[in-house]
Amino acid sequence: RLTAPPASTAESAPVATQALTVFPGRADATVSAELGGHITALAVTRGRLRVRFGSNEYVLPAGRAVREEGGRPPARLRPLPRAPQWRRPPSTRAISFGEPVDVEGIFGPGPRVAGVAVTGYRVDIARDASFRDRLGEQRLGPRETQLRFRSLNPGTWFVRLFALDPERFESPPSAVARIEIAAPRVEPGELPTATRAGRRAALVIPQGFHCSLDGSQWMPADRPRPLDPARPYALRCGTAPD
DSSP, X not given: OBOOOOTTSOOOOOEEOSSOEEEOSSOEEEEEEEGXXXXXXXXXXXXXXXXXXXXXXXXXXXXXXXXXXXXXXXXXXXXXXXXXXXXXXXXXXXXXXXXXXXXXXXXXXXXXXXXXXXXXXEEEEESSTTSOSEEEEEEEOTTOOEEEEEEEXXXXXXXXXXXXXXXXXXXXXXXXXXXXXXXXXXXXXXXXXXXXXXXOOEEEOOTTOEEEETTOOOEETTSOEEXXXXXXXXXXXXXXXX
């Protein structure tokens, strides 16, 4: 995968296979080689690539792909599928009491491109918005419209989708869905000592969430809430004060 560098940095070095040389420039693209590089596939989802194939050079723009084979004439450029679209993205916030949470979303195909069939989808999930710290991926069939992630731990997660064509070329990515799974926690207290006063345990509410203790008024995450020692509490939390 080629990712466009920030404008303040130098462009990436060329990528060469047995068949061709790619000059990344400022583009997002994929390069895949088969038969030791004798066949090389390129797909550009943002920006454009300069390609040298034998004695020929050409520019591959966003939304186009090509598969070149050494010893053959230059191949025709082909359109990529359009990015999938969220119909109902995963909830941006979910509450957890320390246990993993299941997350679901609904999506559909992007606008149809003449002559391009969608044969499936690939789902990426990562712990960072740049998708470098990836948890993994899912493969879905062409008629599936629902994705489900089971047992996500508390934290912030990022999800995106790609459509696949019969030649395994991928569309540009969908909009990125950000999922925050937060867990209230108890900050332990401290027993008093000869030189230091004790401190009561306190409930810490995650930012953006509201909680209620024993049916009390909903409390935002503005400060830790002291707890009385040696007694249980009934805790309710939600993503909004209502």
